[in-house]
Amino acid sequence: MRKIIYIVLAFVAISGYSQRVKGFELGFTSSKSSSVIQDKNFYLLTAIQNDQSVSQLLEKNMVFKTIFKNQQQAIASKLKSCKDSLSCLISGYQFNDKELADIDVELRRLMKDKKELQDFVKNNLRPSGKYENFKNSTDTELIVNAWQLCAQAMNRIMKVYGLGEAAQYATIDSVSYDVESKFYKGSVFMWSDLLHNKKPKENALFFQESLDFSLSLLYMNHRYEVARYEPLEEKENKKAIAHIKQVDFNTFDYASILILGNGPENYQDRLSAIGKLNLQLGVLEYQAKKAPFIIVSGGHAHPFRATFCEAIEMKKELMEVYHIPEENILIDPFARHTTTNLRNASRLMIAYQMPLDKKSIVVTNVSHSDYVGNPNFNVRCKEELGYLPAIILKRLNSTALEFLPNVESLHQNPIDPLDP
Structure with missing residues (x-):
C-alpha cells in the first residue's frame, strides 16, 4: 500500500511541476532592505x-x-x-x-x-x-x-x-x-x-x-545565522551555479545527491563521526555517477551557538579528503533540522534552475534514513512547516532515498527566525 502511495505522489508531483516550474524559471520578484x-x-x-x-x-x-x-x-x-x-x-x-x-x-x-x-x-x-x-x-x-x-x-x-x-x-x-x-x-x-x-x-x-x-x-x-554566507550565489555556490548551466542532466539518473548533516556535540570538532560517515555514504553515490552535484546541508546548529557551520565544513571535507571539485558542490549553510535540510535543498534547486521534475537522492546514516522515509517525518513537516518540503519516493538502499523537491519550500517560516 505504501509503495502505491509513493507512486501516486510521484506522478502528481512530476505532472504538476512541469506547469508550475515554468513560472519560476524567469526569476522571482524580490524586495530587499538593509537587513x-x-x-x-x-x-x-x-x-x-x-x-x-x-x-x-x-x-x-x-x-x-x-x-x-x-x-x-x-x-x-x-x-x-x-x-x-x-x-x-x-x-x-x-x-x-x-x-x-x-x-x-x-x-x-x-x-x-x-x-x-x-x-x-x-x-x-x-x-x-x-x-x-x-x-x-x-x-x-x-x-x-x-x-x-x-x-x-x-x-x-x-x-x-x-x-x-x-x-x-x-x-x-x-x-x-x-x-x-x-x-x-x-x-x-x-x-x-x-x-x-x-x-x-x-x-x-x-x-x-x-x-x-x-x-x-x-x-x-x-x-544572525540566517544572514551568514549571503549572498550564496556570489560566494560559496558561485562556481557550482556557473557549472549547472553547462551540465546535461539527461545523462544522469538524478539531479543531485543531498547529504544530511549530523552536528558535533562539542566546540572543538568540525564534523561529528556520524557526519563524516554521512559524507562517505554520499560520496559513494556520487562516485557511481548517479548525479552531477552534491548538496551538503547544515548550519551553525549543534552545539548551542556552534562555532563551525556544518555545510561549510562538509564542503571542505569533500574537496580536501575526497578531491571533489568545488563546481560540483552546493551548500546550504542554514538548515538546523531535518525538515529544513530538505526544504533548503529544494530552495537551492529552484533558485538555481535545476530540473525539478528530475528525482534527487537524499543520503544519511541508516537510523536517520529510516526516519526520513517514515510517514512520521511527513507528519512533522506538516506540523512545523505546514507542507511537505519534498516528496519522498523509492528507497534505493538502507542509506539512500529518492525524492522530488516541492515548490512550496519557497514559503517563508519566520516562526523559526534562525532558519526561516
Missing part, C-alpha cells in the same frame, strides 16, 4: 517598505495610523514606568488581539477598492513565492495570511529572545543570556530607548516599531 535577516523572515514587510504607493496608503490610513501612534505612546510610557520588568516593556511592542483584529478587518476593506494594494499582491507577493503555501487563497486571504504570519513571528521573537520563553528546539535555538540578569534587562531597556528615542524613523508604518525591536533582539542575542 538580510528582515528580508528572509519578513518579505511582506520589506516589500511594503519598498513600494511607495502601498507604504503611503498604509501610513495615511486612520486605523493603521492610530495603531502606530498608540504603540509609540505605550512604549514611551513603559520606558519610564516599567523599571526593570521586561514583560512590562515588551508588551508595548507586541500586537494584542484587538490590534490584530483591527488590522485584519482594515486589510480586507482596503483590498476591496484600493488598486495599489490589489496590484501589490498580484504583481509582488504571489510571484515572489515567499508565501507559496497560501497560493490557493484569494488575493485578500493571501495578504491577510502573510500579515498574520509576520505578526505571529514578531510576537514569538519577543517572547523567546526578549522574555526567555523556550524555543521550539530550546537546546540550540534559545536566548543567549539570562533574561533575569540585570545586564540583560538593562541591555533590552537601553536598546528600546535607542530605537524609540534616538534612531530616526524612516516611516510611520504600523508594524515598524515591533519589527525594529524584534530584529534588534535577534541581533543582541547574536542570532
Whole structure:
C-alpha cells in the first residue's frame, strides 16, 4: 500500500511541476532592505517598505495610523514606568488581539477598492513565492495570511529572545543570556530607548516599531545565522551555479545527491563521526555517477551557538579528503533540522534552475534514513512547516532515498527566525 502511495505522489508531483516550474524559471520578484535577516523572515514587510504607493496608503490610513501612534505612546510610557520588568516593556511592542483584529478587518476593506494594494499582491507577493503555501487563497486571504504570519513571528521573537520563553528546539535555538540578569534587562531597556528615542524613523508604518525591536533582539542575542554566507550565489555556490548551466542532466539518473548533516556535540570538532560517515555514504553515490552535484546541508546548529557551520565544513571535507571539485558542490549553510535540510535543498534547486521534475537522492546514516522515509517525518513537516518540503519516493538502499523537491519550500517560516 505504501509503495502505491509513493507512486501516486510521484506522478502528481512530476505532472504538476512541469506547469508550475515554468513560472519560476524567469526569476522571482524580490524586495530587499538593509537587513538580510528582515528580508528572509519578513518579505511582506520589506516589500511594503519598498513600494511607495502601498507604504503611503498604509501610513495615511486612520486605523493603521492610530495603531502606530498608540504603540509609540505605550512604549514611551513603559520606558519610564516599567523599571526593570521586561514583560512590562515588551508588551508595548507586541500586537494584542484587538490590534490584530483591527488590522485584519482594515486589510480586507482596503483590498476591496484600493488598486495599489490589489496590484501589490498580484504583481509582488504571489510571484515572489515567499508565501507559496497560501497560493490557493484569494488575493485578500493571501495578504491577510502573510500579515498574520509576520505578526505571529514578531510576537514569538519577543517572547523567546526578549522574555526567555523556550524555543521550539530550546537546546540550540534559545536566548543567549539570562533574561533575569540585570545586564540583560538593562541591555533590552537601553536598546528600546535607542530605537524609540534616538534612531530616526524612516516611516510611520504600523508594524515598524515591533519589527525594529524584534530584529534588534535577534541581533543582541547574536542570532544572525540566517544572514551568514549571503549572498550564496556570489560566494560559496558561485562556481557550482556557473557549472549547472553547462551540465546535461539527461545523462544522469538524478539531479543531485543531498547529504544530511549530523552536528558535533562539542566546540572543538568540525564534523561529528556520524557526519563524516554521512559524507562517505554520499560520496559513494556520487562516485557511481548517479548525479552531477552534491548538496551538503547544515548550519551553525549543534552545539548551542556552534562555532563551525556544518555545510561549510562538509564542503571542505569533500574537496580536501575526497578531491571533489568545488563546481560540483552546493551548500546550504542554514538548515538546523531535518525538515529544513530538505526544504533548503529544494530552495537551492529552484533558485538555481535545476530540473525539478528530475528525482534527487537524499543520503544519511541508516537510523536517520529510516526516519526520513517514515510517514512520521511527513507528519512533522506538516506540523512545523505546514507542507511537505519534498516528496519522498523509492528507497534505493538502507542509506539512500529518492525524492522530488516541492515548490512550496519557497514559503517563508519566520516562526523559526534562525532558519526561516
